Amino acid sequence: MHTGPIPAHVSIGPEKKTQIPSVQELPHTEDAIKSRPLEYYESAEVQIPEDQTEALSLVVRKPLSHPSSVNQAVKRPFPLHQPPFQFNYSSPLHENQILEHLLKYGPHGNFGSLPCLPPAVDRSSPDSVDLPWDTMSVRPKVSSTQMAHHARSTALGQVTMDGLCLPHVKMECGDLQSLAERNPYMSLNIQEGLTPNHLKKAKLMFFYTRYPSSNVLKTFFPDVKFNRCITSQLIKWFSNFREFYYIQMEKFARQAIVDGVNNVEDMSVTRDSELFRALNMHYNKANDFQVPDRFLEVAEITLQEFFNAISLAKDTDPSWKKAIYKVICKLDSDVPDEFKSSTCL
DNA sequence: CAAATGCCTG
């Protein structure tokens, strides 16, 4: 499923701009809305389901619910009113995200819902709030640059802070908890978007399950507020993991054949195998996780499966891999409960 | 027809 976000970099045609469908006409279900092409988003202020937040499927370092309080509590490196300090890091991505958000929700859109942006964007800033969205959306060509400026002068400052500060805010479990005690808002620690830590965790989970059901994902990411987009993103992650996995398998299997390996018995996967090292590098870069033996077994089976198929020239069939996938998907094992508690892996 | 998959691109 690709309930994914609407194409980001769409240039909105000046034509279809104005007619804002009445609320009644708007689709009501979340997915219905999401499947709507851009036009709807432009009239955005009209009820965007509160879940419709992570339109941006980028992995973002999401502050723990309430950035300002977190920052204050943890480091308080800056006064409350962040003077946007230098964009000394490449920020095109962030800028695009903001623009994208603006395009979709308009200047009044709920920025708080944007994974990158804190809820408390300075809305008092006159030049951002009072700007009639219509004029901008009606003439996208002209206004795009304006928007960039506005975004830069208002919201971006906050974004920048998040982007730069958070990584430095390395908290231990204890810190997090004591912090949570003082801050009820974040005590839940619910994430609106997937963080790099979630990605890391997902990769480790891959050592156990290559085909996690959406239910499994839900139970193992309790600190994530699930919705279609998040679910899709997670599933997409595993899809990407599998892609890499199978590509490696095929590569090594073919190499073995080229190298003159004749029988499957010679195809093994151990912790010293180049194949394993490649995989481990990909899913467990820090190498701080004990890869379960079962994974080695599954990997070996997969490798042999590829070896056999290729040896028998099955790979002439366009969908020859499906047979292998079918075998491998049955080899999933349960993910240890430890993964459920998350937070500090 | 829409949601889900798969492939492959950047």
Add this chain to the structure above:
DNA sequence: CAGGCATTTG
């Protein structure tokens, strides 16, 4: 890894 698009599925 996320986007996009073609294809499949119900």
